Amino acid sequence: MVKSKVYIKAQEFVGDPTEENFKVIEEEVDDNLEDDEILTEALCISPDPYRRVFPTPVGGGFRAFQVSKVLKSKNAQYPEGSKVLQEIGWRTISKSKGEAVWYRCDDLPTNEPVSVATGALGMPGVTAHYGLTNFCNPKAGETVMVSGAAGAVGSMVGQIAKILGCRVIGSCGSDEKVRFTKSLGYDAVFNYKTQDWKTALKEAAPNGIDCYFDNVCWRQKSAVIEQMNVGGRIGVCGAVSTYNSTDVPQGWCFIKKCDSFVIALYLF
Incomplete structure (x- = not known):
């Protein structure tokens, strides 16, 4: 024994x-x-x-x-x-x-x-690669937005999107995470706790967002939707902001298609 x-x-x-x-x-x-x-x-x-x-x-x-x-x-x-x-x-x-x-x-x-x-060679890496390439299907020159950009999955999504030739922007919850994420090659990153969402998104994505890979399940998700381009794709991968919540989750609770975007992915 x-x-x-x-x-x-x-x-x-x-x-x-x-x-x-x-x-x-x-x-x-x-x-x-x-x-x-x-x-x-x-x-x-x-x-x-x-x-x-x-x-x-x-x-x-x-x-x-x-x-x-x-x-x-x-x-x-x-x-x-x-x-x-x-x-x-x-x-x-x-x-x-x-x-x-x-x-x-x-x-x-x-x-x-x-x-x-x-991490990179385990579940987070598989989730990032499969979710981004099979569901969001980004094309070179498109803009990819990643929430939780410094996390295990988000950090991989950003790097894969850069390899595919995309402009990559993201959000993090601290200045230290912003610095780390930028070191991975993200084109623009903002601290969602200290910056205005709409202003930060417009500055980071002046030509709109083509793919949104959501790891957090923002309550401010409407700000992202307003920046989505026609034909854009939204991948719902995680809901970190709700995992410890005692309130009713404020996340994506539906799959919807409309003229301007498609909510396409559930991974959990």
Whole structure:
């Protein structure tokens, strides 16, 4: 037997999570493996914000991605010593038959931390690439607007849009995030907490917005709609502003087509 530390939900969330909502317990894991089983140890764990909306019973464990090292194996796909990205929760030691594994990540760039597998090479990167290219379908020369531009998904969306030849603008919640986002190649970024939305959008996108990739679910979304060009596309990917809210969410609650724009995407 080996011991695993496991985060469980200690009590229901009300508003922002606090330490009282979590508890760390020890759980014994049988390290005697059957055929196809693997025993893994977490190297890094990603507590992605959108997990907040998944129902977790009190006493239950949290869903999460982690990069793990295979400690013992009876599975030829995942030999001892290999590294895997798996969706197996907030726990240090896990045993499974590999059903939670996304892919082996032994060949990660040596100059990058293993956490890159939970970011650019994991769910955020897949979400950004698939959502932007398959739903928003931006063309070179178009203007792409990204809310939550400094986040795990938003930062990737902006870089992909730049590679595709677009003008990319975004919004962030602090001056530090604005500086970081500009370092990624964004053409214009504004702090939505200190700047007027309509003015900032008109300055950043004087020729209008062709694609809006929404990670936040702004209450000020109407300001973006007013700047949308005919034939524009809006991708609704996340709603970070509502995850901890005790009020009725003020997000996109419909899919609508009209002459000037299309709301096209739900990813969560």
